[in-house]
Amino acid sequence: MTGRLFLHELRAQQRLFWRTWEATFFTFLLPIIFLAIFGAIYGDADIDGTRGSTFLLGGMIGFGIAASAFGGLAITVVLRRESGLLKRIRGTPLPPWIHLGAMIGSVLIVTAISVAVQLVLAHLAFDADLPGSPWSFAIELLVGTAAFAALGLAITGFVRSAEGSSAIVNAIYLPMTFISGAWFSTEAMPTFLQAIAEILPLTHLLRLLRGSIVSGETVVDHPTNLIALAAWGVIGLVLALRAFRWEPRAT
Amino acid sequence: MRAIEVRGLHKSYGSRKVLHGLDLKIESGEIFALLGPNGAGKTTTIEILEGYRDRDSGEVQVLGEDPATAGSELRARIGIVLQSSAVYPQLSVVEILKLFAGYYTSPRDIEQVLALVGLSDRRNARVRTLSGGQKRRIDLGLALVGNPELIFMDEPTTGFDPEARHQAWDTIRGLRDLGATILLTTHYLEEAHQLSDRLAILHEGVIAAMGTPEGLLAASGAVKITYQRDGELVVMRTDEPTRVLHELTTQALADGVELEGLEVRRPSLEELFLDVVGADE
Numbered sequence: 001m002t003g004r005l006f007l008h009e010l011r012a013q014q015r016l017f018w019r020t021w022e023a024t025f026f027t028f029l030l031p032i033i034f035l036a037i038f039g040a041i042y043g044d045a046d047i048d049g050t051r052g053s054t055f056l057l058g059g060m061i062g063f064g065i066a067a068s069a070f071g072g073l074a075i076t077v078v079l080r081r082e083s084g085l086l087k088r089i090r091g092t093p094l095p096p097w098i099h100l101g102a103m104i105g106s107v108l109i110v111t112a113i114s115v116a117v118q119l120v121l122a123h124l125a126f127d128a129d130l131p132g133s134p135w136s137f138a139i140e141l142l143v144g145t146a147a148f149a150a151l152g153l154a155i156t157g158f159v160r161s162a163e164g165s166s167a168i169v170n171a172i173y174l175p176m177t178f179i180s181g182a183w184f185s186t187e188a189m190p191t192f193l194q195a196i197a198e199i200l201p202l203t204h205l206l207r208l209l210r211g212s213i214v215s216g217e218t219v220v221d222h223p224t225n226l227i228a229l230a231a232w233g234v235i236g237l238v239l240a241l242r243a244f245r246w247e248p249r250a251t
Numbered sequence: 252m253r254a255i256e257v258r259g260l261h262k263s264y265g266s267r268k269v270l271h272g273l274d275l276k277i278e279s280g281e282i283f284a285l286l287g288p289n290g291a292g293k294t295t296t297i298e299i300l301e302g303y304r305d306r307d308s309g310e311v312q313v314l315g316e317d318p319a320t321a322g323s324e325l326r327a328r329i330g331i332v333l334q335s336s337a338v339y340p341q342l343s344v345v346e347i348l349k350l351f352a353g354y355y356t357s358p359r360d361i362e363q364v365l366a367l368v369g370l371s372d373r374r375n376a377r378v379r380t381l382s383g384g385q386k387r388r389i390d391l392g393l394a395l396v397g398n399p400e401l402i403f404m405d406e407p408t409t410g411f412d413p414e415a416r417h418q419a420w421d422t423i424r425g426l427r428d429l430g431a432t433i434l435l436t437t438h439y440l441e442e443a444h445q446l447s448d449r450l451a452i453l454h455e456g457v458i459a460a461m462g463t464p465e466g467l468l469a470a471s472g473a474v475k476i477t478y479q480r481d482g483e484l485v486v487m488r489t490d491e492p493t494r495v496l497h498e499l500t501t502q503a504l505a506d507g508v509e510l511e512g513l514e515v516r517r518p519s520l521e522e523l524f525l526d527v528v529g530a531d532e
Contacts, residue, residue, distance in 0.1 A: 008353040012342075019341040084337030091301060091331040092397070093323035094354040247303075 005094065009102035017106055020076075027072040028114050031064035035118050036125070038183070043126035048185050050214050053126030057118060058210035059182035064114050065141070066173050066182075066202055069107050069148035070155070076103065077156045078165035086246045096246065104149045111145050132216025139219055140212060140226075144205040147229050150236030151201070157243020161250040176202050201232035252315060254279045254401050254432040255300060260309035262295055269295050271456040273309070277449075279400075282423060282433045284443035287453035288528050293436040294334060296453065297405050300434070301331055314401055327355055330394035330431075332404040336386045340379035344370050344389060347378060348396055355397035367422055368392040384415050391422065402426065404435040408442060420446050440520045454528045464520060471523050479511040 017023055035056060043053035077100075080086050089099050122128035131137035155172065159165050177183065179193055180202035186194060197203045204225040211217035211225075219226050255277040262270040269292040277283045287293050298304045299311060302318035302325070311317060316325045339347055345361060352358035365371040368388040373381065378389060387410070394402055407423070408416045416439075423446060427433055437443055443450045444464045451461040460467060474492040476499070478485055489495045492515060503510050518526075 005354070008350075012350045015346075016339060016341050084333060084335050085339070087303070088331070088333060088337045088393070091303070091326060091329075091333070092351065092354045093327040093356075095323060 002095075002098070006098055006102060006105075009094065009098055010105050013102045013106035014109060017110060023072050023076065027064070027068035028110055030067065031060045031114060032117055032121065034063070035060040035121060039122060039126040039128075043128075048187065050210075051128065053122055053128035054214055055185075055210065056126075056183075057122040057128045058206055058213050059177075061115055061118055061141075061209055062144070062180070062202055062206045063177050063182045064118070065111055065144045065205065066148055066177060068110055068114070069104075069145045070152040071169050071173050072152075073103060073107055073149055074152040074155045074159070074169045075165045077153065078159050079162050081156065081245060082162040082248045082250055084248055087248070090246050100153070104146075107149060108142070108145055111141060115141060129213055131212040133212065133218045136218035136220075137209070137212045140205070140208040143226065143229055143233070144208070147201055147205075147233030147236065150233045150240055152236075153244055154236045154239035157239065157245060173202075176200050179203075180206055182206060201229055204228040204232075252279060253277065253312070254281075254314060255434065256310070256312040257296075257300070258310040260296070260299065260311060261307045262292070262299065262304070263307055269456060270306075273453070273457055275451065275458060277432065277434055279432050280427065280430060281448040282427050282435070282446055284447035284450040285434065285436045285453055286438070286440065286443050286450055286524060287436075289438070291453045291528075292456055293453055294405055297403050297434065297436055301329070301403050302326070327397060328400050330397060330399035330402040332390050332394045332402070332407050334405040334409075336383070336390050338378050338386060338389050338393070341377065343375050343377055344381075344392075345374040347389065348392055351393050352396045357398060358396055359398040361396070364392045364396050367395060367425060369418060369422070384411055387411070388419075391419070395426065399431060401432045401434070404433065406436055406438070408437070408439065416442070440524055444520045452524060452527050459527045460523075467523060468517055468520065471518060471526070473518065474515060475518055476513075476515050478513040480508075484512075 038056050038060075039053050043051075043056065045052040047055040077086075086096075086099075090096050119130060123130055155169065159168050179186070179189070179197045180200050181197065182202065186197055189197070207225045208219060208222050208229070211222050253276055255275060257273060257275040260270050260273040260275075261268075273292075273296060275296075285293050285296065295304065299306050300313055300318055302313075302321060305319060311319070313321075314325060314328055318325060339350075342350065345365070348361050348364055352361060362371075365374055368391050370385065370388055370392065373385060378386065381389070387407070391404075391407065394404070404423075408419045411419060420442070423433055423435070435446075447464060449461065449463050450467070451458045453459070462470065473488040473490060476487045476489065476492065476495060478499075487495065496515060499510065
């Protein structure tokens with residue numbers, strides 16, 4: 001029964017995602033578009049001793065996960081909460097956690113497709129390297145998506161209105177993608193920004209992903225990054241459990 | 252079995268007391284209207300019954316269960332129309348009904364729901380393209396799709412034009428005829444009068460009056476007699492209209508004057524309502 005309900009809800013969440021062009025564009029297409037643009041610009045260059053396209057591939061996959069699991073999920077949840085949809089769902093026999101679980105499951109599907117497209121594009125068009133261990137790479141994607149989804153649910157508790165949701169969420173994760181080094185090398189950054197980067201979850205996810213793609217390493221080679229990322233996920237979960245609201249906050 | 256039984260319900264928001272000692276009994280199969288001025292606690296009451304809000308004290312039974320602790324079994328037996336419309340704008344009418352039908356173990360037939368809410372010819376339209384009134388009918392459809400025994404409706408016809416309101420009344424009567432119990436709030440007194448089997452007026456956190464619309468009007472007694480004399484409007488209220496009217500007309504005949512604009516009528520539900528809630532307004 002629970003499994004059937006989850007699949008029923010997951011199918012609906014997928015349909016809703018692909019019919020929402022803002023979500024499709026900003027969380028699915030944008031990382032692919034940026035990979036194509038920046039791959040053409042500096043795909044052949046050398047960044048931190050790595051081929052530019054390989055460096056960029058890891059960066060855009062990380063950016064995509066932050067955009068969909070954190071940004072897209074948080075904005076969607078706030079819009080649904082403020083419109084009263086979450087409240088309405090709580091008035092049906094559907095367990096609310098199945099609704100949230102299906103939203104996160106839908107993010108995972110979108111991430112998987114997006115990553116597959118990026119791997120093919122980067123490899124064929126820009127001669128980028130591919131992950132050495134697919135299984136370890138999959139684990140990294142899974143932990144990264146889960147951690148950012150938890151943080152995304154947590155941030156909804158601090159966003160009070162639908163109008164402000166995309167501004168607040170973008171103001172948080174877009175600077176993070178620059179400081180964490182999704183787009184370019186962070187070596188030339190001022191020391192205080194490098195110190196901040198050491199804390200940010202995306203930095204740790206990018207090290208895991210680039211470890212896989214650049215040098216064929218696995219999660220076992222980067223235990224501290226994996227632990228740091230998981231710790232962010234736990235912090236997100238604790239905050240989400242405290243701050244998450246089902247009912248509209250703006251009145 | 253009673254559909255709803257409430258005894259001594261108390262609820263405060265901070266220092267603001269909203270309900271103090273509310274008692275309510277709603278029988279299975281009736282349409283019950285909860286009336287009251289804005290801020291009287293109608294939505295608070297209905298949301299406690301729906302399980303959205305906790306109560307401070309009092310006993311509440313909805314279909315024999317306590318909504319504060321009940322799980323999805325109770326939610327499968329009730330339908331809810333919230334005060335504001337909330338639906339997925341990206342889905343078509345039939346898609347959103349099918350989505351919600353999937354949450355229930357024995358849902359109502361989708362074609363029947365479409366027919367009940369009058370959206371059969373808009374079945375494939377995306378929700379975002381519908382008018383406000385049509386979206387409100389989807390709200391109603393989503394409340395019916397689980398084939399509920401008890402339906403809560405918080406101001407279901409607010410914002411409707413008169414024709415749409417009459418259609419909604421027909422739908423709601425149809426649901427009762429199919430065996431459902433309906434609790435609705437409204438601030439349209441005519442709606443309560445036309446639609447409800449029984450109604451209650453909520454005032455200052457308690458039920459101030461309760462009964463059938465006709466019974467309440469009959470019990471309020473006073474018949475209003477108005478006429479004009481020497482250009483001045485005279486209004487009389489009496490429990491003995493026959494005697495008063497006889498005396499009045501006898502006197503007028505004897506004086507050889509006409510009672511201009513003579514009118515004898517029972518007060519409307521609106522006047523009854525204002526009598527009940529209007530003392531301090």
